[in-house]
Amino acid sequence: MIQWSDSLSVGIESIDEQHKELISIIQRIGDIVKTQSFDLTSISEIVAELDDYVRVHFSHEEELMQESDYPEKETHIKQHDALRDKLDTINVFDVDDYRKFINETLMFLIDWLSGHILKVDKRLGAYLQENGYN
């Protein structure tokens, strides 16, 4: 399971706080897997929460990129777009096997998010810090 640690910090407080919240949502998806409570209500609620929060968070990062004239803005936003597109295709009311769905979603998210934070967001964080953000 993914857990917050200082090694995930990108050095920008608002981004770190949002990453912590995202990790907490992912941990709650992990709890669903652990407790095997694969019911439509809990799954649709957590997926909706994740979907909302990912979009809020990406918008926040994209505003900072815009405002600071971040040179790698386009490639970074493309990565966000890929996840937004993936979220667009998810319809929990159209899933046959909740167990499989939630397991796969969880694995995918842990992978995507930890890779993205460690590589792409860290570069953004370093640039923002160089430009007087904290």
Ligand SMILES: [Fe+2]
């Ligand atoms: Fe990002």
